[in-house]
Amino acid sequence: MKKGLLIAVSASALLLTSCKKSESGNKSVIKTDSTETLVTDNNGKIDSVTQSSSTIDVNGQKTEKTDFVYKATDGTLVKVIFKNDPKESTVAITSNKKTFTLPKTETKGEETIYKKDDMTARVKGDSLHLEQGNNVIELKRTKI
Template sequence: MKKCFFIGFSLISLVLINCKKNEGGNKNILKSDSSGIVLADNGKVDSTIHYETDVNGKKYIKTDYVYKATDGTLVKVVFNYEEKTMSVKSNNKTFILDKVESKGHETIYEKMDMKATVKGDSLILDQGNNIIELVKTKI
């Protein structure tokens, strides 16, 4: 009887020790970044992307801006980070450019002969012989 009790107790002890929950998790799985920060093509944080905070304190990516040209013309620019595109709307015309390259401090969009370079608060549109410099407004 003592032997059966001792064997049973040992078996239960072994099961409890081996089934102990591991709090560390699987060390071979990389943790995903749930902060929502968009990375540039070189793996660094893309500084051309602006983040806003809503009334509840939740961080989100701002996607639409109004830029002002040197002649005073206002241009609406909408960035779609999921589709990697940028649309530029001016004079009831909309141009959609595809993201080509992102270095972290500068992002380049192109479509046919039009090229846009976003660097901080500035946007430079280059279309053939025309170069238009735009600056982000606070509207």
């Protein structure tokens, strides 16, 4: 009888002290925003590739960084960062934990050429041709 009474008292104490459900929900859950984010290029067109872009304004001078992921013909993924600031424009190519930074040397129509020592990067549209000595690597922007 004592065990039954102890169980009944424990159950009623649990019921009385249990947490109440409220309309506000769990405060630890992050609500998602239903808005869609579209990435546009400089012409205002919707860009279908994954990219990250940031513009920093320091003393009236704007520095723009744009990150892309490119894919080589062998399937290797390469991170490419284009940086434009008032002093210079560069491209940084990262693969296998190595980064090569090449300054912009010239622009011919739709093609931009970055060059340092024996390495040359030619960017045209969604493709990047990387040349080092006799080696040529073809890269295409990925759509993730």
